[in-house]
Amino acid sequence: MRYFTVFLLYLFSTTVFAQENTVKGVIVNDNNFLPIWNANIVNTSKVRGAISDANGNFEINAEVNDVLLISCLGYQSIEVRVTNDWIKNRTSRIKLTEKAYALEEIVIPPYTLTGYLEVDSKLIPERENYWYSIAGLTKRYEGGENSPNAFSRVMGSLFNPADALYNFFGKKPKELKKLRELKKDDNLRNILQTRYDRQTIYAMLGINEKELIEILERCNYSESFMKSANDLQILDAVSGCYEEYKILKKN
Structure with a gap:
């Protein structure tokens, strides 16, 4: 006993x-x-x-x-x-340690406005990103700015996943599995919603700034999205692309 x-x-x-x-x-x-x-x-x-x-x-x-x-x-x-x-x-x-900030010069773009909305709206250039829907997938894809090869870039990345994304997703399965854990921790999601410096992303996925940009480009996210999205949106974008990559690669 x-x-x-x-x-x-x-x-x-x-x-x-x-x-x-x-x-x-x-x-x-x-x-x-x-x-x-x-x-x-x-x-x-x-x-x-x-x-x-x-x-x-x-x-x-x-x-x-x-x-x-x-x-x-x-x-x-x-x-x-x-x-x-x-x-x-x-x-x-x-x-x-506190950061030391240096004030940068502010450049005002040279737009001459008339005061008439209908006229001025045509004087300021507008960046427009086009979206594409692929049959069988629930997510729409950004093709970037209107250009002759925008749609071909989307299709090329989607239907050649092994060639386009293997160098990123195929070599980091352990790191990418962490993306699923994001949904389990509300504190972390709330933190990432307020961050834009990508440091948590680099540390979590073991990648650098250049690699993250290439991943998002391969997943057909526009430059404006990459610059304006918070860290949670970026990680959700990478997570969604990774899940679809696995489906397409399996098929």
């Missing part, structure tokens, strides 16, 4: 340690050590998110060696790896 009890205790302890740990921390300004409110904490390994409170405190699910991307408007973003000591001590103080 004694051995049976010991065995049960061993199973219980193994189960507890196998569960996902929670780590806590406080984010402060490295200059004056004041707490930083509303900082974003993203576990790029587990696809989880958290936001620091008014006292700079946060709590997030993480395991040893998980990477946390910590960022806040006006501060330089940093990546922090979860260590055994952090798990053991349960909390850690993290310092962020």
Whole structure:
């Protein structure tokens, strides 16, 4: 009976340690050590998110060696790896450095307006992106600006997925599986809705700016979308393209 009890205790302890740990921390300004409110904490390994409170405190699910991307408007973003000591001590103080901003010159475009809406609306050039629908797929595709090869680019990328997208999607199956986890964490989705710097995307998918642009181009998203979309929209776009890539490649 004694051995049976010991065995049960061993199973219980193994189960507890196998569960996902929670780590806590406080984010402060490295200059004056004041707490930083509303900082974003993203576990790029587990696809989880958290936001620091008014006292700079946060709590997030993480395991040893998980990477946390910590960022806040006006501060330089940093990546922090979860260590055994952090798990053991349960909390850690993290310092962020303020960014130094340089004001850029503002250029006013040379449009001479008459004051009449009907006339002025024709003087300002308009960028128009065209969309295409493909039978069998629910999503419409952006073909970019009106050009002779816009439709051919859409069709070429769709029906040659192995050639067009394998170099990106075929080599990163583990990273791309994280995209499905986005739907499970409302905190992370709320964070990404307010971000436009793509740093979380680079860290989560293990890609750089050039590769992200090429992926979106291959998936036929326009330049205006790439510049104006927030990080959540970008990740949703990549996720949708990846799911359709798998379907087309399988077929």
